[in-house]
Amino acid sequence: MNSVTENSEPKLNYYETDVAIIGGGPAGLAAALSAYKENVKVIIIERDFELGGILQQCIHNGFGLRYFKQELTGPEYAQKFINEIKKTNIKVLLNTMVIDLTADKKITALNSEIGLIKIKAKSVVLCMGCRERTRGAINVPGTRPAGIYSAGMVQRLINMEGYIPGKRVVILGSGDIGLIMARRLTLEGIQVVCVAEILPYCAGLVRNRVQCLEDYNIPLLLSHTITAIRGKNRVEEVVISQVDDRWLPIKGTEKVFKCDTVLFSVGLIPENEISLKAGVILDRTNGPAVNEYLETNISGIFASGNVLQVHDLVDWVTIESEKAGKNAAEYAKGIERPSKLMTPIKTIPNKNVGYILPQRIEYVDKEKLVQFSMRPRFPDKNVVVQFISKNNVFYSKKLSHVIPSEMINLTVNLDIAKLSDSIEVNIVPSE
């Protein structure tokens, strides 16, 4: 039991709330507003000095086409939500880092000015987002000089803090952040020597490859990776080698590129340390496994946005988080759900499906429309997404193309009576 209460330690900052939102990025903002619309008390806890999260450093455009039906920059997308938050009495705790969460929804947080904060919530939405994989995560050999960054960190340095990280840059990884940073660096007068990608295809969206690399004649080396970083105090050069189909460097293909800076854009990991403290079980996504209410295995703890699954479009983060926020508010109000299934129905990602969300269906509704999201393992064309249960394809959807960088979102009407305890999902060639 937690011995700290309002009475025993009057100096302690203590809040009681209906819904607590951990993280004030795009997921947290949408979840908070949607919970607030259900007439409940909402607190947002954000570790940065302002709301908006990663959007504040993503100054490029291309956000909001689906949700707002207009093309916005990241800061504009965030500002629209921040302006809405300002009209409410949602409590916003800035510069506040959550350090603990329990299964009974008690939150411990730290603030550099007011110190320790305790929050007791009826429900919680996890909106912590994700962080970047680093050089260490992919074991790139070489020395450890200055000039090695993750791409998102440089994005923040340039776009928010006004620093220039170097003069000649090599980027590893052709994900969208890597591509966008190639353009951004070029516009700031920094030379981008090349972008190396271990996959045989560009990992980011085609529009980013065209607008960020081809527009500025930046070479993209496919099936290549960095096999050494050299330099004593500062990066002096990198060695880039071609790789075979097992991603192993091919001897004799090494090329040396002079540069003073290396950017790693090699993937994102949902940030779930706090979730784990509460006993939340994670899936192969590295995010919580959730039911159709976006609720984790811990009753009343929900998750949405990049902490749940790494998204490619913020619009889907918003749509997902609005659902999580509403569900968390209804939980806090004690609104009853339809009857629970004896055994949850598991969703199983099978042929060319990297993962599928939600991981389980737990409740019986009359009209059971469930929003599923998934990613293919590899690119393909003219495919059909099949949902199979009891050896019966009960839903199928034709798609002209699929690629891992684009999430597939499908709304499926489930007739629970016709399903077994599992749903297998395949992406297979259409006949």
Next chain:
Amino acid sequence: MKKTEKEKKMKKINALEYGKKIGEKKDFVCIICPNSCRLSAEVGPNGDVKINGYACQRGLEYGTQEFLEPKRTLITTMRIKNGVLPVLPVRSDKELPKNKIFEAIKIINQYEIEAPIKMGDIIIENLLNLGVNVIASRDMEISKK
């Protein structure tokens, strides 16, 4: 019907006015949607533009524009005094010709503005006489420090 009228109208464009030569060709990828259609553009004998490979009207419009005069939204930051951050993200309110981007950035880099700023505030009017304004992408409040 509407489509064909639009297509006819687009074919009246004289590519020679855009500095293109008769017979000039270009292959590129359409970026309007994830279908990523492979487009090929060619200037016909009368200076008309033929686009092949598009699957929709938007693709045809993009292909024609991209071949004749590629345009992009300008996105960058500029220095700001007394703000909670030292730089303010800004963008052009319309697209401008791609070949003017570096020139435009040079102009923007000469400015230093002062907080507070509201999202959508016009920071620079009629940049390079292109009929395009530079606007703020976010609010920037005064730093209390």
